Amino acid sequence: MSTTTVPRRAVADRSRNWRHRAPLLPALVFTILLTQLPFLATIWYSLRSWNLLRPGSQEFTGLANYAAILTDAQFLAAATNTVLITASCVLVSMMLGIGLAVLLDRRFVGRGVVRTLLITPFLILPVATALLWKTTMLDPVFGLVGFVLSPLGLGEVDWASSYPVLSVVAALVWQWTPFMMLLILAGLQSQGRDVIEAGQVDGASAWQMFAMITLPHLRRYIELGVLLGAIYVINTFDTIYMMTQGGPGTASANLPFTIYQRAFLGFDVGQSAAMGVVVVIGTIIVALLALRLIFRAFLSSEEQNA
């Protein structure tokens, strides 16, 4: 190998690399412009005292906003609610989703119709879902839930004001269960028939087969559902805005709703920006752990397939 060919090859490599990268750039630049740049601005705002009700109040205050929100009971309660709502919604809708998917994973009369019915809640406008749950479902006098539960003595419970978080979670679970169900159903249908037959030959019970064979096979799909579901549910705003307005008081406010309130009703740009930054840091810490797992699962299965 002569000394002159090495740089030439490096140049050729570099230009080929750029040709390869070119198709990626528009999407990358667009994403950076519309997500990263505003986020940098948020960090900038969070270091300043800026209340729209006090014009000319903009000044650099360092970490004062962070100090204020981290001792703010309302913020801490909203953080707790966010974790509570996200975790319970993802968990319950995943369990319901698995149950429904198992029921659907067999041939029976009207299977297509049942599947069509079951995916509908995921497609209905979430704003409408929230309003309908608040009124026609959970109303203490005329609501359907009260009617069904009245034999249990729960007929006249005012769910939305007595159990606001539970009510919000109920509407969210209804909305997200079909999403989980479809994912798990896809997973079930990718399972090899031979494995099931082998299990049957070995005389395993239905439950044993589910726990020992099907669940491990579904792991990747469950992880994907939990991750995607959590990403979307953490950001829930419309359901809370329509059902409880974060109330009574701030009992059911989550972080997105609290940040919205602070910015657009309290006009405190600095504090709401600081809350936004804290949410991002929290989300990234939790998600990084989850994402690493999923990444490993995904890329390793791709390598197996290749």
Next chain:
Amino acid sequence: MTATHDRPAERVPRPPRAAERPARRPLRPRGLSGTALTVLTWAVALVFVSPALWMVLTAFKREADAYTDPPRLLFTPTLERFATVFDAGILPHVGNSLIATLCSAALVVLLGVPAAYALSIAPVDRTRDVLFFFISTKMLPVVAVIVPLYVAAGRLNVLDNIWTLVLLYTAMNLPIAVWMLRSFFLEVPTAVIEAARVEGASLPRVLRSVMLPMMAPGIAATVLICMIFSWNEFFFAVNLTASQAATVPVFMVGFITSESLYWAQLSAAATVVSLPIVVVGWLAQRQLVRGLSMGAVK
């Protein structure tokens, strides 16, 4: 074999993939327990979806029939509530939602397909890092960027402008779309592309006449998911639009506030605003499954 087999693309042997194992047939129920399971499945499904069925039913009621204890199943249906929804001027907002949904989906395809191509078929270095970056932007809660976006939109004079939403919905859906498209593109056999390249076809030509037909189902699935999220989006819409550019979720909220909370009225409005996406989702169930499972399943 079949008539389609004389297309040149079909002759290239496809590399075996794990996903091409013979499809498993759903277990056939046997006898009584099978029937019982079917009845159980139907019952569970009907109970689960009853809030939606109740919504449609209530939409055809008079208000007096909507507020009864016990709830009324039999009543004289009326279309009056629907007439009120259309009289309230819903159509311009449906137009706004259509623009926001369709244009942002088109932009997502325009930006996402080349990006996914560069991350799958002709992978660049550091593919993992780029993918990681894209999905991590999804971790960025929209509430964390709404204030600067609001300030910027105000300065640029694009508040209450539907094209602002088009751009934001594109940014909102692009990360997930790139992931989905990439998974779909990994399924495209590279041998076909190489064969076409060897025969002297230019890259754009290969893309258009060889790859695009194979990618079409994956693109369709991605577009469908993006459409659902854009049509249903509320946070950006309520904060960045007013009367002009309001999409259907914002109209819905304004309508309920101005009409007060009458249940039959509410149900009719909810049915109308949900119908387009519900129908699209029903018709494209297969794509929905593929899209959600990131192309992991055919």
